[in-house]
Every structure is written in C-alpha cells, then in structure tokens.
Amino acid sequence: MPETKDSAEEALMELAEYAKKQKWWDRVFGKKNSGPIAEKYSVATQLAIGGVTGWCAGYLFQKVGKLAASAVGGGFFLLQIANHTGYIKIDWKRVEQDVNKAKKQLKLNTDKPPKEVRTKVEEVQTFVKKNLVLTGGFAGGFLIGLAS
Numbered sequence: 001m002p003e004t005k006d007s008a009e010e011a012l013m014e015l016a017e018y019a020k021k022q023k024w025w026d027r028v029f030g031k032k033n034s035g036p037i038a039e040k041y042s043v044a045t046q047l048a049i050g051g052v053t054g055w056c057a058g059y060l061f062q063k064v065g066k067l068a069a070s071a072v073g074g075g076f077f078l079l080q081i082a083n084h085t086g087y088i089k090i091d092w093k094r095v096e097q098d099v100n101k102a103k104k105q106l107k108l109n110t111d112k113p114p115k116e117v118r119t120k121v122e123e124v125q126t127f128v129k130k131n132l133v134l135t136g137g138f139a140g141g142f143l144i145g146l147a148s
Contacts, residue, residue: 043133050137057138058145 041049082088113121128135 028108040062046131046133047056047137050134051141051144054138054141055145055148056141058142060144060145062148099141 079088079090083090
C-alpha cells in the first residue's frame with residue numbers, strides 16, 4: 001500500500017525527533033548554542049582532523065598549482081613561438097598601455113576593501129580564534145601537503 005505524502009513527512013519528522021533524543025546526536029551536532037563543535041573533541045582529535053584535512057588541501061593545491069602554472073607557461077611559450085615565426089603580430093605598445101591602465105585601476109581600488117571582504121575577514125578571524133587547535137593542525141597539514 002503506497003504511503004501518502006503527509007504520512008511520509010510525519011514518519012520523517014518522527015525519525016528526526018527520535019534521532020535528536022539519542023546520545024550520539026549531541027556528540028556529533030552538539031546542543032543548541034553550545035559553541036563550536038571542535039570544543040567537543042580532544043586536542044589530539046582536533047589536531048588529527050585539522051592535519052589530515054590540511055594535508056589533503058595542500059596536496060591538491062600543489063597538484064592544481066603545478067597544472068595551472070604549466071598551462072599558463074605553455075600558453076606564453078606558444079604565443080612567443082607564434083610571434084617569433086610571424087604567425088601573429090603583438091602590438092607591444094598597446095599591451096604596455098593596457099598594463100599601465102590596469103595598474104592604475106588596481107591602485108585606486110586598494111585604498112579600502114569593500115564591506116563584504118571586511119565581513120568575511122572578520123568571520124575567518126572569529127573561526128580561527130574559536131578553533132585554534134583545529135586551524136593550527138590544518139595549517140601544519142597544509143604545509144606538509146605542499147611539500148609532499
């Protein structure tokens with residue numbers, strides 16, 4: 001017999017309430033307004049979680065960075081070969097003018113960062129202060145991941 005949409009929703013809500021009453025629920029998700037989840041784990045666990053995630057991020061950053069650098073460098077190399085052999089002509093004076101124009105625009109926009117950037121920086125600072133051990137493990141793992 002197929003269930004109606006209402007009965008499925010009711011069953012799901014009952015399951016959610018049942019899960020919230022279990023001990024593991026509080027260990028994983030914490031109680032309301034109980035602070036950062038990292039405080040619920042030991043220092044060793046926080047360091048391990050931060051270190052492993054940092055290593056993964058650093059390793060991926062290294063691989064993607066090498067790929068991006070190879071692609072950009074190879075592109076410039078091919079453009080230089082094409083310019084040297086006469087396939088394309090580059091107006092270097094125009095390139096220089098455009099670069100200087102971009103530099104001026106960047107200097108004008110660096111006086112004061114936008115409100116969105118300041119807000120995100122404050123959020124990151126708050127997170128780092130509340131989860132110092134976790135972020136320390138992440139930073140160490142990230143550096144190890146870059147080196148491996």
